[in-house]
Amino acid sequence: MSNTAIVTDSNSGITPDEARSLGIHLVPMPFFIDGELFYEGINLSHRDFFRRMSSGADITTSQPTPGDVLSLWDELLESHDDLVYIPMSSALSGSCATANALADDYDGRVYVVDNQRISATQRASVLDAVDMAQAGLDAASIAEILTREKLEASIYITVDTLKYLKKGGRITPAAASLGTVLGIKPVLQIQGEKLDALSMAHGLKSANAICWMLWNAI
Numbered sequence: 063m064s065n066t067a068i069v070t071d072s073n074s075g076i077t078p079d080e081a082r083s084l085g086i087h088l089v090p091m092p093f094f095i096d097g098e099l100f101y102e103g104i105n106l107s108h109r110d111f112f113r114r115m116s117s118g119a120d121i122t123t124s125q126p127t128p129g130d131v132l133s134l135w136d137e138l139l140e141s142h143d144d145l146v147y148i149p150m151s152s153a154l155s156g157s158c159a160t161a162n163a164l165a166d167d168y169d170g171r172v173y174v175v176d177n178q179r180i181s182a183t184q185r186a187s188v189l190d191a192v193d194m195a196q197a198g199l200d201a202a203s204i205a206e207i208l209t210r211e212k213l214e215a216s217i218y219i220t221v222d223t224l225k226y227l228k229k230g231g232r233i234t235p236a237a238a239s240l241g242t243v244l245g246i247k248p249v250l251q252i253q254g255e256k257l258d259a260l261s262m263a264h265g266l267k268s269a270n271a272i273c274w275m276l277w278n279a280i
Contacts, residue, residue, distance in 0.1 A: 066195040067138040067145040072102040074184040092124045125157035135172055144171045144201035148188050151178040173205035177212035
């Protein structure tokens with residue numbers, strides 16, 4: 063029976079305590095808030111992150127350092143046959159491409175899964191991987207299944223502020239300013255490598271209602 067480790071990053075929404083209870087190995091994602099470095103789930107809680115964001119803090123994201131990723135992989139491969147690493151979507155971060163390059167040096171013992179998910183859908187992939195590993199599947203089989211099913215999930219979201227969509231270049235400054243004045247909230251869909259605007263709503267309540275309707279239509 064294969065002895066496969068399952069690794070993901072904290073963009074999955076899995077907390078360190080939850081990861082320990084489920085046998086999942088977690089790479090914390092770094093954030094810079096007003097120039098100070100934080101690690102999600104280590105010295106930055108979700109509540110504190112959103113509190114700082116609401117207060118207008120300057121927040122930028124980064125990817126884990128290669129050294130941090132390699133250190134965890136090397137440690138796990140001392141006691142496991144192989145491992146599956148499920149990072150956030152390659153469309154939203156360079157961390158997946160970096161991990162793929164690093165995995166080339168592991169002679170088929172590390173499989174990086176770019177199944178193009180984040181948050182709740184990424185979490186679902188990780189939990190599926192845990193179940194498959196417990197059933198005896200090896201890393202190659204788990205990675206093949208997760209990659210094949212990568213488009214079988216969508217996330218519908220809205221945002222309270224257009225600040226970070228503007229900062230990330232998703233919308234123009236003019237569109238952000240106009241949308242803020244008019245109280246327009248976009249409804250976005252994340253599926254695969256795409257982040258698409260599906261609809262526009264006046265006010266957060268209306269936008270949330272559209273997200274709920276789309277979710278129930280799945």
